[in-house]
Amino acid sequence: MTIQLAKPALEHLPSYVDALRRGWSPDNVRLEITTRQHLAAIDADPVAFVESLDDPEAKGAPITLPDGTIVPRLPGYSRFIWDGEVAGSIGLRWQEGTSALPSHVLGHIGYAVVPWKRGRGYATQALALMLGEARARGLDYVEITAQPDNIVSQKVITANGGVLVERFWQDPAYGRVEGLRFRVDL
Numbered sequence: 001m002t003i004q005l006a007k008p009a010l011e012h013l014p015s016y017v018d019a020l021r022r023g024w025s026p027d028n029v030r031l032e033i034t035t036r037q038h039l040a041a042i043d044a045d046p047v048a049f050v051e052s053l054d055d056p057e058a059k060g061a062p063i064t065l066p067d068g069t070i071v072p073r074l075p076g077y078s079r080f081i082w083d084g085e086v087a088g089s090i091g092l093r094w095q096e097g098t099s100a101l102p103s104h105v106l107g108h109i110g111y112a113v114v115p116w117k118r119g120r121g122y123a124t125q126a127l128a129l130m131l132g133e134a135r136a137r138g139l140d141y142v143e144i145t146a147q148p149d150n151i152v153s154q155k156v157i158t159a160n161g162g163v164l165v166e167r168f169w170q171d172p173a174y175g176r177v178e179g180l181r182f183r184v185d186l
């Protein structure tokens, strides 16, 4: 089965809401906090919600890191990993004028697949498609970070040409945890 990266639209929301109600989170850091926030936001204003997922000019609200620090939002957007239903999501973010990221940003690309559709190659395909979009946007490389014990995500990255750059301590805003930083030259 092949997947597409779908720009979020109202027609996708019933499937997205279903995945959230089944307990899936599109956010690997804030987990169920984001699940609850997205369900509430869709309930309040579905049009504003789909628009908020596509923000290449960073018009949205600032970002609250896990320790409560508030930082400016980077330009970026999310796409649904779509196989006829929402199978997951993948996001790209960047800084204007440089391929580098601030130290508090854990990578240019993040992704999550719903548990009931894992192991089908969806994340590997989605990352390949998103790397094409990053290249088209003029980035020279992207960084992707993974937890040292997240072997499946590391396979997704290396299958797409990612090379391990370093083991590092994540920004203190995330707690004192180690991460692996991969780089994909574009």
Ligand SMILES: CC(C)(COP(=O)(O)OP(=O)(O)OC[C@H]1O[C@@H](n2cnc3c(N)ncnc32)[C@H](O)[C@@H]1OP(=O)(O)O)[C@@H](O)C(=O)NCCC(=O)NCCS
Residues within 6 Å of the ligand: 028, 110, 111, 112, 113, 114, 117, 118, 119, 120, 121, 122, 123, 124, 125, 145, 146, 147, 150, 151, 152, 153, 155, 156, 159
């Ligand atoms: C990481 C994640 C996105 C992978 O999604 P996926 O669609 O299942 O990944 P793929 O099917 O493309 O599989 C990638 C690789 O992992 C392997 N794999 C998949 N499930 C596995 C499992 N349970 N155990 C071991 N290997 C597994 C696949 O065989 C594939 O390896 P290969 O290229 O050598 O064949 C998904 O597990 C997920 O959403 N996890 C929670 C969120 C997360 O960790 N996101 C990444 C943060 S950096």
